[in-house]
Amino acid sequence: MILIKNGRLVTAEKSFEADILIEGEQIKAIGPNLDAPGAQVIDASGLLVMPGGIDPHTHLDLPMFDTVSSDDHYTGHKAAAFGGTTTVMDFVVQPDDGPLAQGVAEWHAMADPKAAIDFSFHMNITRFDAEVAAEIPRLLDLGIPTLKVFTAYNGRLRLQDGEIFQVMQIAKEHGMLVMLHAENGDVIDVLVEEALAAGHTEPVWHARTRPAWGAVEAVLRASALAAQAGAPLYVVHLNTAGGAEMVHYARQHGAPVMGETCPAYLFFSEDDLARPDGAKWICSPPMRSEADQQGLWHALTNNEIQTIGTDHCPFFYDGTKPILYEGKPVAIPGKELGKDDFTKIPNGLPGVGDRLPILWTYGVGKGRLTENQFVAYTSTNAAKIFGLYPQKGALEVGSDADIVLWDPNRKLTYGLAHSHHRTDYNLFEGWELTGFPQKVFLRGKLIVDGEEWLGKAGEGRFLPRKPGAAVI
Numbered sequence: 001m002i003l004i005k006n007g008r009l010v011t012a013e014k015s016f017e018a019d020i021l022i023e024g025e026q027i028k029a030i031g032p033n034l035d036a037p038g039a040q041v042i043d044a045s046g047l048l049v050m051p052g053g054i055d056p057h058t059h060l061d062l063p064m065f066d067t068v069s070s071d072d073h074y075t076g077h078k079a080a081a082f083g084g085t086t087t088v089m090d091f092v093v094q095p096d097d098g099p100l101a102q103g104v105a106e107w108h109a110m111a112d113p114k115a116a117i118d119f120s121f122h123m124n125i126t127r128f129d130a131e132v133a134a135e136i137p138r139l140l141d142l143g144i145p146t147l148k149v150f151t152a153y154n155g156r157l158r159l160q161d162g163e164i165f166q167v168m169q170i171a172k173e174h175g176m177l178v179m180l181h182a183e184n185g186d187v188i189d190v191l192v193e194e195a196l197a198a199g200h201t202e203p204v205w206h207a208r209t210r211p212a213w214g215a216v217e218a219v220l221r222a223s224a225l226a227a228q229a230g231a232p233l234y235v236v237h238l239n240t241a242g243g244a245e246m247v248h249y250a251r252q253h254g255a256p257v258m259g260e261t262c263p264a265y266l267f268f269s270e271d272d273l274a275r276p277d278g279a280k281w282i283c284s285p286p287m288r289s290e291a292d293q294q295g296l297w298h299a300l301t302n303n304e305i306q307t308i309g310t311d312h313c314p315f316f317y318d319g320t321k322p323i324l325y326e327g328k329p330v331a332i333p334g335k336e337l338g339k340d341d342f343t344k345i346p347n348g349l350p351g352v353g354d355r356l357p358i359l360w361t362y363g364v365g366k367g368r369l370t371e372n373q374f375v376a377y378t379s380t381n382a383a384k385i386f387g388l389y390p391q392k393g394a395l396e397v398g399s400d401a402d403i404v405l406w407d408p409n410r411k412l413t414y415g416l417a418h419s420h421h422r423t424d425y426n427l428f429e430g431w432e433l434t435g436f437p438q439k440v441f442l443r444g445k446l447i448v449d450g451e452e453w454l455g456k457a458g459e460g461r462f463l464p465r466k467p468g469a470a471v472i
């Protein structure tokens, strides 16, 4: 048994002083002045006690453009844990011609032996026919009630609107949730062709060929499809103020639509892609303008969108030069693959470990979020939307003891040294932080203690999820 004493508990609903008793993997008791003879006592005076973060959006070991995202299901989990996150949800790639279950088996083969925190899967639906339609409900037997569809990446991942509508109808019938990548694939194709023909190969053209309006209209279009299907929709990685406004609009008109944004869209803009090292900021959808950042913050402050994930999908900036990871040299081809052509730069960013520390200082610390909203956006809301609540995302008797002891006064200059991502750069390098995780527990086991890593590959557990989760 572990007794955490004298801390201040921060949940999505309230903050209060209490002790927490952990027995085995779960929270056994919460209250003032708890006593548990024989328990190991941890003094949390001056610390905040929060549920472990839940990142509903990662891409570990994701093949892309002749390479693979540079964090696997161990290194990404470890980085997540150091940043206070104890559950991640990754997207299974649909096999080109095999059944969905084959993709799920492939993801388990990669993740199960390496997992160091708890994890779950969403299924990408990027090819749709009668066979796929029949197979989608069988994903429930595999513990996967969530499906991601794309309105971009023509010829690769995109479904047509009619196909998305059919996926939504199936989702409605079986209590599943459709997740959406919102951009306009047709417009992007035209603009990319024009840009390349005009000799524009620099990273900033990635953003210039993926206009904000395409994201805004795709959010509204998919919201309208969801409303017509009567199915819930979760829009991933909202990058525009307009996209967040469309989610809000849909919700105000009774459509069961929810939205996620990511830290990158709150802090960076197209101008960052125009830097000499702009490839570091390339992800899809791209970062936009300061007005978009403000609009997304406005939506968060006013509870108009529901989660902050990361879309963690890191690549090396220069994958020809090894870094030392756990004492061994590692180099994985990365952004340099597109040094002469922005369309060949692998899309994606590191972020799973940055999320909580950056949002604490620049969200809560700057008065944009309350500490309870911070917990809601980084943990509790995802647990509810994705069917893990109150096992995860809660400090309640019977919940998994996924607990972060947060030092709100710790000051540090953040960067690669703290983030533990297996890559060679960090977008927040040199940012000043106040507040950082001090200890992280996964199901009652201490896995991060200050700078020390106590977690292990294989100790993370797959979380099968049920249909019918809440629309919040």
Ligand code: URP
Binding pocket: 059, 181, 282, 283, 284, 285, 311, 313, 347, 348, 349
């Ligand atoms: O650039 C990104 N985000 N890569 C990952 C795939 C996706 O669309 O989420």
Ligand code: ZN
Binding pocket: 181, 236, 237, 284, 285
């Ligand atoms: Zn996406």
Ligand code: ZN
Binding pocket: 057, 058, 059, 311
């Ligand atoms: Zn993604």
